[in-house]
Amino acid sequence: MLVWTKPGKAIVWLAFAVVFGLLVVAPFVVVIAAAFAGSWNGVLPSDPTADHLRQALSGDELASLSVSLQTAFLGGLLAVVFGSWGALSAADTRFKRLADAMHHLPIAVPSVVVGLGLLVAFSRQPLLLNGTKWIVVIAHLVLMVAFSYGTVSAALERIDPSYAEVAASLGASPARVLWRVRLPMLLPAIASAAGLSVALSMGEVGATIMVYPASWRTLPVSIFALTDRGQAFVAAAEAVVLLATTVVLVLILDRLRGRAAER
Amino acid sequence: MTVQLQDVTVHFGRTCALEGLDLSVAAGETVALLGPSGSGKSTALKAVAGFVRPSRGRVRLAGNDVTDLPPAKRGIGVVVQQYALFPHLRVADNVAFGLKAARKPRAEVAERVGEMLEMVGMTAYARRFPRELSGGQQQRVAIARALAIRPPVLLLDEPLAALDAQLRADMLGELQKLRREVPDIAIVYVTHDQSEALALADRIAVMRDARLVDVAPAAELYAAPPSAFTASFLGGANLLPVEPVEGGVKVAGHVVPGLQAAPGESLLCIRPHAIRLEADAVPGGGGAAGRAGVGGEVLGVQWRGAFNQVTCSVDGLAGVTVRVDVPADRRVPEVGADVSLVLPVEACSLVLADGC
Numbered sequence: 352m353l354v355w356t357k358p359g360k361a362i363v364w365l366a367f368a369v370v371f372g373l374l375v376v377a378p379f380v381v382v383i384a385a386a387f388a389g390s391w392n393g394v395l396p397s398d399p400t401a402d403h404l405r406q407a408l409s410g411d412e413l414a415s416l417s418v419s420l421q422t423a424f425l426g427g428l429l430a431v432v433f434g435s436w437g438a439l440s441a442a443d444t445r446f447k448r449l450a451d452a453m454h455h456l457p458i459a460v461p462s463v464v465v466g467l468g469l470l471v472a473f474s475r476q477p478l479l480l481n482g483t484k485w486i487v488v489i490a491h492l493v494l495m496v497a498f499s500y501g502t503v504s505a506a507l508e509r510i511d512p513s514y515a516e517v518a519a520s521l522g523a524s525p526a527r528v529l530w531r532v533r534l535p536m537l538l539p540a541i542a543s544a545a546g547l548s549v550a551l552s553m554g555e556v557g558a559t560i561m562v563y564p565a566s567w568r569t570l571p572v573s574i575f576a577l578t579d580r581g582q583a584f585v586a587a588a589e590a591v592v593l594l595a596t597t598v599v600l601v602l603i604l605d606r607l608r609g610r611a612a613e614r
Numbered sequence: 615m616t617v618q619l620q621d622v623t624v625h626f627g628r629t630c631a632l633e634g635l636d637l638s639v640a641a642g643e644t645v646a647l648l649g650p651s652g653s654g655k656s657t658a659l660k661a662v663a664g665f666v667r668p669s670r671g672r673v674r675l676a677g678n679d680v681t682d683l684p685p686a687k688r689g690i691g692v693v694v695q696q697y698a699l700f701p702h703l704r705v706a707d708n709v710a711f712g713l714k715a716a717r718k719p720r721a722e723v724a725e726r727v728g729e730m731l732e733m734v735g736m737t738a739y740a741r742r743f744p745r746e747l748s749g750g751q752q753q754r755v756a757i758a759r760a761l762a763i764r765p766p767v768l769l770l771d772e773p774l775a776a777l778d779a780q781l782r783a784d785m786l787g788e789l790q791k792l793r794r795e796v797p798d799i800a801i802v803y804v805t806h807d808q809s810e811a812l813a814l815a816d817r818i819a820v821m822r823d824a825r826l827v828d829v830a831p832a833a834e835l836y837a838a839p840p841s842a843f844t845a846s847f848l849g850g851a852n853l854l855p856v857e858p859v860e861g862g863v864k865v866a867g868h869v870v871p872g873l874q875a876a877p878g879e880s881l882l883c884i885r886p887h888a889i890r891l892e893a894d895a896v897p898g899g900g901g902a903a904g905r906a907g908v909g910g911e912v913l914g915v916q917w918r919g920a921f922n923q924v925t926c927s928v929d930g931l932a933g934v935t936v937r938v939d940v941p942a943d944r945r946v947p948e949v950g951a952d953v954s955l956v957l958p959v960e961a962c963s964l965v966l967a968d969g970c
């Protein structure tokens with residue numbers, strides 16, 4: 352602490368609380384309040400109701416949640432596979448820097464641009480994916496690969512190469528070294544890459560909004576559409592559902608990661 | 615010869631880590647690679663194990679050229695400095711790793727693992743994970759893992775460097791015992807500690823700046839070092855410039871009779887414990903003729919328990935200090951006292967000046 356006097360400390364804490372409260376806590380509180388508000392005309396919401404939440408958990412909106420979950424698992428987990436694969440292949444080669452750059456490209460450019468690129472690329476035969484759920488999954492895959500690659504790559508750099516060398520000297524084939532030594536040692540990093548990918552995928556809008564077909568609308572896109580139509584309360588209820596789902600997922604994946612790290 | 619290195623040269627990018635190494639190790643022999651940090655010892659080991667590819671030269675195992683074989687096909691036991699025990703496997707599974715890779719029947723694996731753990735005294739720890747072991751215990755497991763595959767060659771890279779002094783002394787004894795348990799395998803032992811090399815090795819190969827300086831049986835290398843570098847690195851010998859004269863050599867005005875200097879040999883090498891210190895009868899020096907040895911002055915005394923380590927300057931040799939180990943039961947001269955350094959001719963040898 353740079354400030355030592357009591358009033359000085361109090362002022363610093365107050366300033367922090369105001370900024371943190373305004374920027375981080377307030378939006379959450381407002382969204383949660385709105386989700387349960389029948390109307391909001393004064394300073395505070397009134398007519399508490401669970402109708403919005405019920406609506407958010409039925410019909411089309413429930414389908415959106417299911418779409419989001421499927422996309423996150425499919426896209427996120429494929430991203431972990433490809434990201435880990437890429438990191439393992441690029442490690443200790445001359446192409447490491449090039450591979451780093453390639454993998455980071457999708458997050459360096461705006462996600463809308465990634466979406467547009469995919470739309471243009473996959474709107475024609477022989478690769479006609481536009482209008483199917485696969486173009487959404489691919490968009491998420493492309494974006495999440497960068498994070499998985501980065502996480503696994505960083506973990507790989509911290510692992511002493513002598514583990515793999517010793518394993519080889521004991522007669523293990525390269526495949527055995529990979530499955531029995533390198534991958535198990537990378538498991539905590541791979542699990543945390545999975546958590547990150549699923550969480551990010553659950554909230555992705557930029558690229559999804561460019562490519563999604565009517566039959567495959569993710570939850571964030573629904574929220575965006577509802578808000579656009581002026582149904583802010585239902586949108587807020589959906590946001591609460593999204594928030595809760597993501598938190599639960601991340602907690603579960605974190606437990607798994609903890610288990611992997613313990614072994 | 616079980617291991618044979620012929621002109622082995624290794625480059626990392628532009629740095630040359632090993633230059634033209636010729637060395638062979640027979641079955642049942644222990645050869646120590648001794649040298650200061652960065653002298654290429656680990657690199658030589660990695661070339662034998664197959665972890666690095668030599669840019670020149672051949673590596674042979676039992677007469678077969680293995681230079682182009684991957685490590686997995688060489689069947690060599692390797693223990694690296696930090697042990698590299700697989701953290702996700704229990705002790706028993708670490709030891710079983712090589713046997714499982716060779717797809718040995720389950721019963722045989724279990725038996726061999728039990729045998730190995732017993733040999734290194736780690737049977738009680740079979741179910742533990744590596745992080746639940748002390749440094750010394752980890753080292754035993756690493757050795758058991760390497761020996762489980764019955765390698766004809768065992769490579770040890772500074773196996774004691776990560777341990778504290780007391781444990782190091784204990785493990786040195788364990789390694790000597792281990793040597794007797796596996797009498798037929800060739801061992802290459804990398805170290806920068808001369809006492810480990812002297813205790814364990816049949817022959818010592820001294821390395822410096824990516825090159826092999828000298829290789830000879832340990833006792834021979836200690837008694838009559840062929841080079842100044844080996845003399846000072848192995849046992850911390852004193853090196854004094856000499857001139858050849860009739861019937862001997864002259865050191866700082868004093869003639870040591872009976873030494874024959876071959877061409878180029880211009881340094882006298884003597885161990886710290888071989889020099890005898892005598893107090894001068896005439897303070898300030900009574901001239902070279904009256905002395906039993908070389909004149910000098912005591913610069914410092916450090917008590918080392920069993921002996922006192924005395925440093926002396928030498929009259930007429932500016933910049934040269936001599937280390938003398940005086941047994942604790944002998945009288946130690948005061949700092950600043952004038953002394954004679956007696957150099958018994960049987961403890962002296964002459965070496966080439968090679969720039970150190």
Ligand SMILES: Nc1ncnc2c1ncn2[C@@H]1O[C@H](COP(=O)(O)OP(=O)(O)OP(=O)(O)O)[C@@H](O)[C@H]1O
Binds near residue numbers: 631
């Ligand atoms: N992977 C590498 N990449 C680049 N240079 C290396 C590599 N490994 C070793 N070197 C260089 O090669 C030289 C010899 O290294 P080596 O590890 O064989 O030394 P060493 O004798 O084992 O030293 P130490 O006692 O410190 O372990 C050093 O100059 C080192 O910097």
Ligand SMILES: [Mg+2]
Binds near residue numbers: 655656657771
């Ligand atoms: Mg080394």
